Amino acid sequence: MRIEKIRIKGFRNFDDAEIFLQPKTLIIGANDVGKTNLLYALRLLFDKSLNEHDLELTDSDYNAYSGAESIEITVTICGITEECLLSTFGGSIKDETTVIRYTNSKNGQYSIWIGYDETVLEEQSTRQYIKRLNMQCVDTNRDLFGFLKRERIQILRMAKERLDKEAKEADDVKTGEIQSKLNDINSQVSSLNYVASALESVNTELAQLSIHNEDQKVKFVAGESDAEKLLDNLILSYSSDQGPLAIGGDGRNNQIFLATWIAKQNIQKNIDHVTFFAVEEPEAHLHPHQQRKLSKYIQSNFNDQILITTHSPHIASKFEPDSIIRLHTVNKYTHVACGGCSQLLKAEFEKFGYRLNALSAEIFFSDGVFLVEGVSEVLFYTALAQEIGVDLDRLNISILAVEGVGFKPYVAICDALKIPWVLRTDNDIFSKPNKAPTKDYYAGISRIAGILSQIRNADEPINQYWQQHKDENEWGHQKSIPATAIALNDYFRAQATVYGLYVSDVDLEMDLAKSDLYDDLKAYYRKRTVTTLVKAMQTHKAQNMMSFLTSEHTKLGKIQGAEVCAPLLALKKTVEEGSHPAHD
Template identity: 40%
Template sequence: NDFIDNLQLGANTNGSNVMLGGDGRNNQILLALWKAKSIKEHDIENEVIFYVIEEPEAHLHPHQQRKLADYLISELPGQTIISSHSPQIAVNFEPGSVIRLLDRAGHTVAASEGCSKDISDGWEGMSYRMSILPAESFFSNGVFLIEGPSEVLFYHSLAENLNIDLDYLNISLVSVDGISFKIYVAILDALEIPWVMRTDNDISKLKDQDKWQYSGINRCLDIAGLEKFEHSDIQIVPIDTLTSGDWQTVSEEINKCGVYLSKVDLETDLVGELSAPILNALGKKNDQGAIEYLQKKKALRMRELLKDIKTDLHKLNAGELIKPLNHLVKIIRGE
């Protein structure tokens, strides 16, 4: 113990003393020595060793955090209990071994009463798409699930212009990028993390059949636990759900669950709520021309547009686009 406690690290290059590194690197070396000492002192074949490590990511850049996580998983014998705030650490562990601690009425509790199979099943559904961004959700007070990178750009800009501090509120904007919203919802529910979502009002034709399905509406109804729409025998487009009243009827029910449905998609809805500034910024004569322009090279053109309409985004403070974000903020604030 005296050897470990009093150890001082140093290095020598060409006969000259040099600094070995920062606190993070030193901690890694000390951890390796501590592990070696533990193995020497205990009979690892007949004893169970518990390693309890607090925030091992301290002072390490992301690459070293991932390398350290791999070391902790593969090299430490026995049971390891780690507390961490690092997505780089969390993403390397089996999802079923991750426990989220949260405050409830002044007490610390474990989501889903500890390790949850729902988290493992959900992560398996993500397959190779698992990344640091979804892992960030482990540490969020609330998650806003959205379609893709255009929505991420838009809602970051909208929140900034409406003085909604996403980082202060610990809100993550997560782009599902083609993964089922339902997979994310299952994981977030298992972690007891509040969420809202906004998805496109997709309509699609069934293969080899003269039927059209309400893909967007049924996606929302399914997540909200409500009965889905039957397929349509006549060709329909998203705007038909507005004129028929279906969009309004469905929205009134699913919004209660934090589920929000676009009237069409982000580009169409944005032009609908902020037509004049967008037409002026893009030099287009009508809404349809602006929509078609934005729907091509979506993220790139959305980024360019947001620069030009930044001073007008505050006008969206009472429309449909801001509703899901306001909903999540109210949940986090306990309103």
């Protein structure tokens, strides 16, 4: 069985959201967007550790922005074939599906409802089903030693119960051998001169205090004198070739916690109940390679349904696209991109293909994305943002290079994930066909016309305008540019900015050479003309850009308000206002 979807109304960040899940589901989004609240909504229905008081909730659990007076959480469970669940839900299952709903209202009390669909729900007296169907969570506050203290006896007991008769008998023999060795060790400890001397006065005083102490002696023992108790109180250490080492590093502790927790779940599997799982931010304290490995490890070591929250692009880049839920905020309400786990996302990611890595996966967690052509643009706009007061980290904005002019897959991913974006591209004059060219054209406006046809309907005025005038964007090869082409270029570039599409006059280097940075650039590169300056800037572009910015970044304030700043400022405004751009 698995939870197919959950619908949340009026609960915390959520006004009314329907979210589809997969057997392995990754939940991503910015801080405080509602990832933990989504898991808690499921916990209200399935977590055995929540008591009656927890289920009643408080006024702060109701969505304040909508003024919600009631909460409704509805879960649809599909693929029910387990005997323990079939007997528990009985007539509330149809076509292997059942629906469970939690309701509550201010000044009221919670109720649980169950039925084979939402039209036939019947109220239940308790969550009696959690004996057979429940949820286990690992939250962000992982305490390895506290966990082991609570769970080690149970883990050892369950492992012991799984042994066959022969293995149990072998263990009994070994336990006897351990007891014998413990007796020898403690006898030798007691015979040590300094140990005996240390306790001689203590035993003398005990005898004087009470006659009952005369035949009893206090001894030092090596931790424990009873083998059974010793084995019940084993402590965990990290073993290396040099012997056992103390466990201390936060990253390793996190790995050991998760490995031990997963092992416990696998040991205690039982046909009498079904459990699904949730893990919050498994990447804590781990470096990128281990984050990626942990992502694959968790996915491959759980046969049961598991939900994971993360802030890690490294984990996200290793998840199946149709198993990712992205939460985002619009007008203070939490929304779900594509309704949660979606075939639409899968289709777009398949087009995205090889481009997905930890760098591009950063956009999953962004509130705004600025798409540029290459590394030199990333360097320039990162420095420019700092100098003109656009705090990229505070605004959660990412600047991402598409490494060329292939913007379309990135745009499609951003739109699917409901992430606001802008882009800036060059507007070089290209020739066609490649062999024996006969015509020239503005490549930039042709490129954004293709993007506009992807993100807007064909009957949109700007798309209709392009179809009517696109022939004006071509002229004879190496001929002077006609006035009609120049007019189309100017008009189309201006209109495209409404949709977050920005086109250079020529390219970034030429735009900067014609800006108020001209004198500073000439002095730095030691060039006298625009042509030689641009050529120098375009040689080893990223390296030269980095060198210039390292020593001259404070000069960027001179171009504040110039056209080159426009996409950055437009995206800043969109993110601050929490509104959707025109292309959404």
